[in-house]
Amino acid sequence: MLVGHSYGGVVITEAGNHPSVAALVYITAFAPDTGESVSSLIADPPPGAPVPPILPPVNGFLLLDRDNFAASFAADVPAELAAFMADSQVPTAADALNGAVTEPAWRNRPSWYLVATDDHMIPPAAQRAMSERAKATVTETPGSHAVYVSRPAVVAAVISQAAQGIDG
Numbered sequence: 001m002l003v004g005h006s007y008g009g010v011v012i013t014e015a016g017n018h019p020s021v022a023a024l025v026y027i028t029a030f031a032p033d034t035g036e037s038v039s040s041l042i043a044d045p046p047p048g049a050p051v052p053p054i055l056p057p058v059n060g061f062l063l064l065d066r067d068n069f070a071a072s073f074a075a076d077v078p079a080e081l082a083a084f085m086a087d088s089q090v091p092t093a094a095d096a097l098n099g100a101v102t103e104p105a106w107r108n109r110p111s112w113y114l115v116a117t118d119d120h121m122i123p124p125a126a127q128r129a130m131s132e133r134a135k136a137t138v139t140e141t142p143g144s145h146a147v148y149v150s151r152p153a154v155v156a157a158v159i160s161q162a163a164q165g166i167d168g
Contacts, residue, residue, distance in 0.1 A: 116142075
């Protein structure tokens with residue numbers, strides 16, 4: 001079973017085609033279809049959707065603006081922890097956002113999806129649309145993009161549900 005959060009959803013969507021993968025679990029993640037990438041999925045946000053505070057690339061890498069990190073990424077995380085998360089973020093290669101999926105594993109693997117209803121990085125409506133087309137078993141919970149920090153029991157329950165679903 002593969003679990004992916006945010007961009008990690010792209011990774012599991014492609015890597016999940018390996019024969020030893022039995023299921024996919026998306027935690028407020030991108031679940032692209034054939035030919036889609038993060039760049040294509042975020043290219044035309046719906047009116048009023050929050051815009052993630054991504055800074056211009058430096059040497060080909062992206063970071064979120066520290067001053068807007070908590071509000072956008074970790075609004076329901078204690079302020080001190082959100083500040084630590086902002087300070088310790090790992091740069092993302094800008095080119096990674098253009099990596100298009102060739103064959104989405106969710107077409108052939110059972111999938112579960114946790115929608116964080118207060119996410120300001122991937123709009124909840126986009127999460128619902130991606131989970132619906134993947135025919136995923138969906139759980140919704142209040143939470144920011146950092147739902148794995150603010151509501152770890154809910155995240156663990158979704159992963160456990162997926163594990164039970166493939167064992168049963």
